[in-house]
Amino acid sequence: MTHEKAPVLTPDLSRLLNALGLIAVGAVLLVAFYDQFVGGELPCPLCILQRAGFVGVGVGLALNLKFGPRPSHYALAILSAMAGGAVAARQVLLHIVPGTGTFGAPFLGLHFYSWALLLFIVIIAGCALLLLFDRQFEPAPRLYKLGGLGLFAFALIALLALGNGVSTVLECGGGLCPDDPVGYQLLEGAVPAPTP
Incomplete structure (x- = not known):
């Protein structure tokens, strides 16, 4: 009788x-940046909070x-992801009722806030799944030298966090x-008058 080995998630594979x-x-x-700068659609306050949720997810992954x-x-x-997902769900609920309008143009049939909600759910499920594999946590914590793909990923998220x-x-x-939003307040030099 042979015993098959359970799948192993090593620290290197996890990284x-x-x-x-x-x-x-x-x-x-x-x-999101492409849509902002090329598409001309500035992020609303809820969109900015969703971006912050993605940056927070990025920080957790970068720490790993x-x-x-x-x-x-x-x-x-x-x-x-839970915080970003809650904000995305709030925005979906704001615009789900017919006749209430939407924010931004759809992308592949869904608005960015709907995509964000789906992606936050996938992130939560993915991280929870990775937590099931204890072997990745076995070695003592240490500082890894980043190179190649890891360095690229780390630099990308750092630049995007700064850019946001x-x-x-x-x-x-x-x-x-x-x-x-209709413009960049600091670049225009004046704060637009509040709408009644």
């Missing part, structure tokens, strides 16, 4: 999966790359972000 996940999160943020996989890093990614921060400050100035 590879985290790098690929980080690149996927980066791709989501790149699409740099310091090795840890349950606390997955927890950060899951909590960020700068973009938000330019759009919202020093105050609240407008509900329906």
